[in-house]
Amino acid sequence: MPQSADKVLDHNKLFHEPEYKEMFKNKRATFENAPTAPQVTEILDWTKSWDYREKNLAREALVINPAKACQPLGAVFAAAGYEGTMSFVHGSQGCVAYYRSHLSRHFKEPASAVSSSMTEDAAVFGGLTNMVDGLANTYALYQPKMIAVSTTCMAEVIGDDLNSFIIQSKEKGSVPEDFDVPFAHTPAFVGSHVDGYDNMQKGILTHFWKDAERAETDSINIIPGFDGFAVANIREMNRMLAAMGVEYTILSDVSDVYDTPSDGDYQMYAGGTKLDDVKAAINAKATLSLQEYCTRRTLEFCEEKGQKTAALHYPMGVSGTDEFLMTVSELTGKAVPDCLTLERGRLVDAMADSQAYLHGKTYAIYGDPDFVYAMAKFVMETGGEPTHCLATNGSKDWAKKMEELLGSSPYGQGCQVWAGKDLWHLRSILATEPTDLLIGNSYGKYLERDLNIPLIRLTFPIFDRHHHHRFPTFGYQGGLTVLVKILDTIFDKLDTETGTLGETDISFDLTR
Numbered sequence: 001m002p003q004s005a006d007k008v009l010d011h012n013k014l015f016h017e018p019e020y021k022e023m024f025k026n027k028r029a030t031f032e033n034a035p036t037a038p039q040v041t042e043i044l045d046w047t048k049s050w051d052y053r054e055k056n057l058a059r060e061a062l063v064i065n066p067a068k069a070c071q072p073l074g075a076v077f078a079a080a081g082y083e084g085t086m087s088f089v090h091g092s093q094g095c096v097a098y099y100r101s102h103l104s105r106h107f108k109e110p111a112s113a114v115s116s117s118m119t120e121d122a123a124v125f126g127g128l129t130n131m132v133d134g135l136a137n138t139y140a141l142y143q144p145k146m147i148a149v150s151t152t153c154m155a156e157v158i159g160d161d162l163n164s165f166i167i168q169s170k171e172k173g174s175v176p177e178d179f180d181v182p183f184a185h186t187p188a189f190v191g192s193h194v195d196g197y198d199n200m201q202k203g204i205l206t207h208f209w210k211d212a213e214r215a216e217t218d219s220i221n222i223i224p225g226f227d228g229f230a231v232a233n234i235r236e237m238n239r240m241l242a243a244m245g246v247e248y249t250i251l252s253d254v255s256d257v258y259d260t261p262s263d264g265d266y267q268m269y270a271g272g273t274k275l276d277d278v279k280a281a282i283n284a285k286a287t288l289s290l291q292e293y294c295t296r297r298t299l300e301f302c303e304e305k306g307q308k309t310a311a312l313h314y315p316m317g318v319s320g321t322d323e324f325l326m327t328v329s330e331l332t333g334k335a336v337p338d339c340l341t342l343e344r345g346r347l348v349d350a351m352a353d354s355q356a357y358l359h360g361k362t363y364a365i366y367g368d369p370d371f372v373y374a375m376a377k378f379v380m381e382t383g384g385e386p387t388h389c390l391a392t393n394g395s396k397d398w399a400k401k402m403e404e405l406l407g408s409s410p411y412g413q414g415c416q417v418w419a420g421k422d423l424w425h426l427r428s429i430l431a432t433e434p435t436d437l438l439i440g441n442s443y444g445k446y447l448e449r450d451l452n453i454p455l456i457r458l459t460f461p462i463f464d465r466h467h468h469h470r471f472p473t474f475g476y477q478g479g480l481t482v483l484v485k486i487l488d489t490i491f492d493k494l495d496t497e498t499g500t501l502g503e504t505d506i507s508f509d510l511t512r
């Protein structure tokens with residue numbers, strides 16, 4: 001074998017060695033009863049036809065590669081943004097491993113969460129004992145300032161009552177009576193990670209605000225929403241709000257949680273919104289959500305407490321950032337400073353500089369509802385044409401808003417909106433109605449390979465590239481980041497198409 005202690009090959013080289021090629025060949029012949037190469041090609045070509053597309057889009061009982069995750073992932077992400085908080089997921093240990101690995105692979109940082117480790121006996125008799133022991137262990141071993149409890153499918157199917165279980169656990173001495181243990185029911189078999197984020201945010205605010213008296217101040221609350229670029233986006237938002245002189249509290253600040261330094265000291269609880277600030281946040285005059293579909297229940301609760309509320313759709317690009325800054329200005333009475341107006345002009349100038357390459361490009365965009373909305377809006381600002389917009393967790397209400405947005409610009413007139421469809425649907429759609437570019441997450445690389453449509457990774461999760469989340473997509477500065485990513489992909493495609501020596505390289509340009 002080519003592998004040895006003196007010569008260690010990575011898998012991407014190792015499995016191309018002759019010994020492995022022979023092993024795979026024998027495996028196919030002996031065990032897999034694999035079809036012939038012509039049969040594979042025939043079926044593959046058929047799956048890219050209109051006939052297959054019609055059958056695929058008619059599919060109802062099966063979901064294949066949805067562009068979403070389950071509720072508890074969003075709950076773990078939301079809870080991580082609070083000071084000294086440990087997520088406690090009431091359910092099986094394997095589920096929690098998935099949430100941790102998903103976040104760790106994207107942010108390249110540890111993602112702490114614990115489980116009540118429910119197994120077959122708990123599924124039959126209930127998980128109270130697991131909750132009692134689990135909260136006691138979490139409190140003793142990890143010494144958090146708060147434990148935020150959510151659920152998985154198992155706990156929800158058998159009907160475990162978190163409020164009752166937490167009360168009983170405190171009575172049995174698992175944690176002190178006055179220790180903060182907010183909770184949210186997050187059944188993984190309905191909704192998606194954006195609903196889990198919303199439920200946990202509401203659960204935490206309910207815990208701190210339920211019996212509190214409100215005395216209004218000039219401060220506002222801001223909820224970023226579930227965002228794979230939150231590390232850089234929250235910092236960019238902080239910079240813009242500081243320039244405006246705004247008093248505010250971010251509800252769930254993960255910017256330091258998922259970007260800890262390597263200084264020899266592991267920080268399990270880096271950063272996060274201070275718990276005292278969460279308590280005081282009930283006094284804010286308003287709560288602003290940067291992603292409407294991540295925070296609907298939370299904003300309803302804030303309204304019940306007497307606050308003004310407003311919701312945006314991921315403030316990216318020129319008009320998206322304009323809306324964010326003007327909304328903050330209206331809520332606080334603070335003017336937008338000249339320094340931010342200058343940044344706006346620079347973004348507009350950059351878009352104009354590259355207009356010849358951006359105009360008329362067609363895009364397929366997929367991801368969470370707010371991201372798809374914002375991305376389509378920004379694409380149209382550049383003169384591009386969003387042709388397919390897909391959100392697996394998009395509702396009929398979202399589809400209607402998308403159609404209104406697309407109808408407001410000549411560049412959106414031909415766009416098709418796909419609410420509730422998955423990435424296997426999108427494969428059929430793009431095989432029959434291809435676009436120039438594809439915008440989404442790492443799972444789109446299979447579409448890129450199958451259909452030869454370049455992928456631009458701009459939303460969670462990004463597993464196969466590193467450190468994208470350290471650069472903002474929010475604001476005018478974030479708009480420049482997005483613009484450059486789009487342009488680099490366009491230019492890379494141009495180089496590929498004009499790079500064959502002696503054939504197409506007459507247009508292999510140095511200057512563009």
